[in-house]
Amino acid sequence: MADKEVRLFGMWASPFTKRVEWALKLKGIEYEYMNENIPFSTSEELLRLNPVTKKIPVLVHNGKPLAESLVIIEYIDETWKEGYSIMPKDPYDLAQARFWAKFADDKGTMSLLHVFSKEGEVQQKAVEEAREVFKTLEQALEGKKFFGGDCINYLDLAIGWYAFWLPIIEETANVSMVDDANAPLLKAWFGRFLEVDVIKSILPPRDKTSEMSKIRRNQLLSNMP
Ligand SMILES: N[C@@H](CCC(=O)N[C@@H](CS)C(=O)NCC(=O)O)C(=O)O
Known part of the structure; x- marks a missing residue:
């Protein structure tokens, strides 16, 4: 079952969404995936979560949203320190x-x-x-x-x-x-x-x-x- 605390708003063919999914998967984090119909429409929920760029991917952890795929990857590695190490240590x-x-x-x-x-x-x-x-x-x-x-x-x-x-x-x-x-x-x-x-x-x-x-x-x- 997906961890209710982690949700990912993305689009099935979006390369930037895949970056985040790869990171979540490398860490073994379960998440709920919410597919957006971008570029044709944007859900009210996405606009509420990311009013600044209105883009996917958006990661929601414990109710707190985060945008920008590379920023999200760093957050994932910092937050779930155990398991696969994504960011270089040196x-x-x-x-x-x-x-x-x-x-x-x-x-x-x-x-x-x-x-x-x-x-x-x-x-x-x-x-x-x-x-x-x-x-x-x-x-x-x-x-x-x-x-x-x-x-x-x-x-x-x-x-x-x-x-x-x-x-x-x-x-x-x-x-x-x-x-x-x-x-x-x-x-x-x-x-x-x-x-x-x-x-x-x-x-x-x-x-x-x-x-x-x-x-x-x-x-x-x-x-x-
Ligand atoms: N620099 C952003 C790029 C994200 C981005 O460009 N997302 C596209 C989809 S791949 C998007 O949401 N576009 C909104 C739209 O086309 O309305 C990231 O790395 O997260």
Whole structure:
């Protein structure tokens, strides 16, 4: 039975929701999952819990809401100290992991949004930017099995959505960003990350995600909200 004290508001295909679900699952925390119909509608309860950004995911612990997936992951690791360790213990490693997670979110996510929602020259420019971001990200992976070393940790969870969603974005937008020529280490890590039991066990269905992705791209290209 789900722990009544922990609820997660998310959306089934949201990469940011998956980050949090992976963290909860790694810790063995039971939770109640509430699916939102984003981007088409937002429930009254979500607006009450997260009036600032109105976005998912939102974790509610003992009635107290918390937004922003990376902030939530840190909270989970700090609150449930026992079991799997998500945040690096060494202060330098921790700062580096936060740096790369921020770099990926600031640079990679923005470029991917343009790759996904644009065409022509604007899209091509975004593809080049994204390729540069992925090549750069490999620095954090050099000589390691996972970003966290021998096991996955915070940075793997932060960047992990690329492993599943990036090939879908490439397919939907008909472009290539992570390939053996540009980012071979990252490409190999995609395969290793998706083979981790906890990760694999809560991925959305590939076909359904791919179908939704095509519909969403067409909506964005026609300037639908
Ligand atoms: N930086 C946020 C991003 C969250 C985000 O963008 N969530 C999207 C869904 S994946 C959302 O709720 N969008 C609201 C909307 O489209 O109305 C995080 O990491 O939690």
